[in-house]
Amino acid sequence: MDEREIIKAIIKEYQQKEMHLIPRDVKLPKTNKALVIIGIRRSGKTSLLFDVFKKTNNDIFFPLDDDRVFPPTIKTLQEIVKVGKEIYPNKRITFFFDEIQEVENWEVVIKRLTEREGHKVYLTGSSSKLLSKEIATQLRGRCLSVELFPLSFKEYLRFKGFEFDDILTEQDKALILRYLDDYLTYGGFPEVVMEEENREEILREYLRTIIFRDVVERYGIKNIQILKLFVKFLINAHTKKISINKLVNYFKSMGIKVSKNTLYEYLSYLNDCYFIFPLKKFSYSLREISQSMSKIYVIDNGFIRIFDIKHSADKGKYLENAVFVELRRRGFIENENLFYYEDSDGEVDFLIKENEEIKCLINVCYDLNFDNYDREVKKFVKIGKKLKCSNLMLITFDCEDIIEENGFKIKVIPFWKWSLFK
Structure with missing residues (x-):
């Protein structure tokens, strides 16, 4: 034919x-x-x-x-x-x-x-x-x-056949939290959401396809082994700041020769295919933004899961990655109007900017308790005052509150409510 x-x-x-x-x-x-x-x-x-x-x-x-x-x-x-x-x-x-x-x-x-x-x-x-x-x-x-991104949590519930309205029963909420735990662990790819078995194998096959079709073939990558090691490193570094210079030295210690420019190119390719998102530190100086270390976020938590040896030991990092992807889904673009912030007083996970004005500061905390109160409340408010931003939000797994501190209010909201009733 x-x-x-x-x-x-x-x-x-x-x-x-x-x-x-x-x-x-x-x-x-x-x-x-x-x-x-x-x-x-x-x-x-x-x-x-x-x-x-x-x-x-x-x-x-x-x-x-x-x-x-x-x-x-x-x-x-x-x-x-x-x-x-x-x-x-x-x-x-x-x-x-x-x-x-x-x-x-x-x-x-x-x-x-x-x-x-x-x-x-x-x-x-x-x-x-x-x-x-x-x-x-x-x-x-x-x-x-x-x-188009993988399923939001709201779409995930629809794919699971779960119907809800503004009034939730205790049973509804219990089911939502159970679904949320699954969503944070295995992500939102439609096929994975609908699959009861072999989810990790499906995700591994997706990863292989993305690497070979969208990076290796598209850009003519010769040293596939270095690319695969780099991808594994980035996934394991989700929500953390990375230094390409340190990574070059790390590869060198393993007997692997790779240039800084090559790794920057690979990072750009992985960003081009919507796989890895490097988030820069906010500054009023474009030079400082470009020279800052990037925090790494991954398109879907399922990819984090397949490389997670500890099996979700740090659920806060899974939650933070999901918050980033949801912000990205809502149209905020990394390093344009979405950044992280850091100074001597601490760090803010997400800073949203509109023109030259800082519109919102967001921190992510799986569970608010006495041990992390200083970082999540006192330091958060101090940074908000410094940046002249009173719109402070703390996204959690299931904690909800309004915290008043030093003349500021922090809205504490569960991820499920933030994503379902935006």
Whole structure:
């Protein structure tokens, strides 16, 4: 079967395909521009795209990572368009291209479809370069982008079939806390959430795919062993500050030669594919921000779990990572309007900035008690006063309170309530 016949067969398969899809809390804007859904692999981009596809007319859905056409070329893309026009002659077609980053120079075809021919185009991609570089450069304002992350806790409960409203019974809350413990441990990838067994093996397979498809193959990495060691180090360093210089020396002590620039490049690649998020320290000086050490956050707690020898001994770190991802899900961008803060008085996990104003300070503490009261309350208030920010929030596993200290109020809120009733 030649490529044209394969393309026809794949298009027909998806037009006849039926899927039971659980809705996500993602709003896709109405626009005449190309609409791009980006995010980590297996986060549900294809399902979201397919859900929109099934609600449209005169449409063509095509997965560009299908092995029958892999690796796709610009000629593959052009052939898909030709077949679509034959199926819907003289019609305004809606094209859905899944994993568009697999096609080199894809933007040439997309610009023609949207600008000159007036067709509607939806795209998904696994690399954030689609947002920051490729689309911004090649489409020049002719597209809108929407990020998709693994399930939020609210979506997780929906996938588990748990219905709730503003009034919770004791039984409801007990079940929510049980689900939350599972969510913090195994994360929110849709397939993992729905799977009762083999969750860790599924996550390991995801990790292998992300490393090889989105980093090794995409960037032509030669020394895969160093990359794998670096990834393992970063995951184990979640919520902690890292020094690339110290890591270079650490590798050297193991007999592994790697340059500082190489590790910085690897970190950038892992950030591009939505896997690792390096968070910088807030300062009013751009130079100080760029030179500060990064705190490391991981896209999903499930990846932390598979490398966690202690098996969730430090639940506070799992909770902090989940808070970061939720903040990122809500549209706060690391090192743009989301930072951490540190000075001689202590550290604040998350600082949210709007223009030049500090809007909110957030600390994460699994359980507030006498032993950590100084850090979580007194030092927190002291930093809030220094930064002229009175909006202080302390996110916990299940503690809730309003603490007044030295003229300031700290809102203590459980993660589940913060994420469900925002």
